Amino acid sequence: MSATPGRMFQNDFHEAMGTWVLGYAPYGGADFGEAAAVAAEVADGDDDEFCAAWLRHADSLVSRADDARAAGHGVTASDLLLRASAAYSNAYRPLLGAPIDPRLLVAQRRMREAFEAGLELRPGSVAPFDIPFDGARMRANLALAEGHESERRPLIIQINGYDASSADEYFASSVAATRRGYHSLVFEAPGQGATLSEQGFALRPDFEAVLDAVLDHIADHPLVDADRIVISGWSLGGYFAPRAATSGDPRIAACIADPGQLDLGAGLGAFVRRLGASEEEARDPLNLPDATLGRIMASIEANRQLRWAIAQRGFWANGVTDFRAFLNTTAGFTSVGRLDGIRCPVLLTRGEGDPLAAGAGGFAEAIIAAGGRADVVDFTIAEGAGGHCEMMNRSLLNRRVLDWLDDILAG
Structure with missing residues (x-):
């Protein structure tokens, strides 16, 4: 099979996975040539070869970082280690699921070792720490504002989605934030990172409880301006962040959701309809006949992207083992009826080509109707930013979001 012109990886699934890191290029997470070289190694190989090629690349970056550190080039070593952490994240992403590979x-x-070693070499670095929550230990890392490492500064708490790592979150959001003068916290919530894979804690819809534990741990940090703590979520974090804000916690100064998602259950009818349910059955997606569920699962298993997104990642992260349970669990992820609790300004992003962003306008209207403030910022395909989380023009996303945040906190 030959590669399609204009793409890197020959396999559609690998193309989606392998080019994700290009969104980190402005922030030192990868370069086009690196991803292209890995793609050439993978060629028409399977997921095993995809994983092995990214591991080889990440290991080579760590080896070069060791040489740089030994030669006294700490900045280069830090850059290489952090870059390696993003490559390790790419390596294991196709393997998500239970039983754990x-x-x-x-x-x-x-990934964790390279990421934390790279951060440790940054000026005024803060040691990684664990945040206790409901029996879990959520690993957290604080990246400091560039040029303000010893100062009390506003903090952005970055909230991840389904499958991204702390390294992904760092390059997608934290680097831009620290360059703008914000401290930035990344952490592994239930259903994410080692909190899922090594401790077995699944995603949970009541993210206000998770964030409360994070705020209790970080709000009194001497480097954190407790009056200017911001929460920002991407991908599934675009549900988690505003859900957390519905608590009305006065410690939250602003909330960013990329993209803004009010109710994950609202789209289940259309979702099962696309997978083969009849129009009548789709009106009640939580009570589909067993025969329909069987047909849907057959179609999911036959599609590599769907099998990964639902049967691998989706089931595992939600702590379920079948599609009916997956639907029921997903329906519980909603902020409907809670929006009057939001006490801070909210920014919702809306990518033109991102289905998850389709409800952002209605979400903003609902927040305003409940007495809150909500702004929507649009990203278009013409700008190269219309996809999920604006990954092919992440720097545009960060500029617009941080401009909004600068204005909010200044006001």
Whole structure:
């Protein structure tokens, strides 16, 4: 099979996975040539070769970082280690699911080691720490504002989605924030990172409880301006962040959701209809006949992208083992009836080509109707930013979001 012109990886699934890191190029997470070189190694190989090629690339970056550190080039070593952490994340992403593939744990642990070693070499670095929550230990890392490492500064708490790592979140959001003068916290919530893979804690819809534990741990930090703490979520974090804000916690100064999602259950009818349910059955997606569920699962298993997104990642992260349970669990992720609790300004992003962003306008209207403030910022395909989380023009996303935040906090 030959590669399609204008693309890197020959396999559609690998193309989606392998080019994700290009969104980090402005922030040092990867370069086009690196991803192209890995793609050439993978060629028409399967997921095993995809994983192995990214692991080889990440390991080579760590080796070069060791040489740089030994030669006294700490900045180069830090850059290489952090870049390696993003490559390790790419390596294990196709392996997500239960039972846990041992290679996932190896790559995930190497990601964590490289990420924290790279941060440690940054000026005024803060040691990684664990945040206790409901029996879990959520690993957290604080990246400091560039040029203000010893100062009390506003903090952005970055909230991840389904499958991204702390390294992904760092390059997608934290680097831009620290360049703008914000401290930035990344952490592994239930259903994410080692909190899921090594401790077994699944996603939970009541993210206000998770965030409360994070705020209790970080709000009194001497480097954090407790009056200017912001929460920002991407992908599924676009549900988590505003859900957390519905608590009305006065410690939250602003909330960003990329993209803004009010109710995950609202789209289940259309979702099962696309997968083969009849129009009548789709009106009640939580009570589909067993025969329909069987047909839907057959279609999911036949599609590599769907199998990964639902049967691998979706089931595992939600702590379920079948499609009916997955639908029921997803329906519980909603902020409907809670919006009058939001006490801070909210920014919702809306990518033109991102289905998850389709409800952002209605979400904003609902927040305003409940007495809150909500702004929507649009991103278009013409700008190269119309996809999920604006990944092919992430720098545009960060500029617009941080401009909004600068204005909010200044006001």
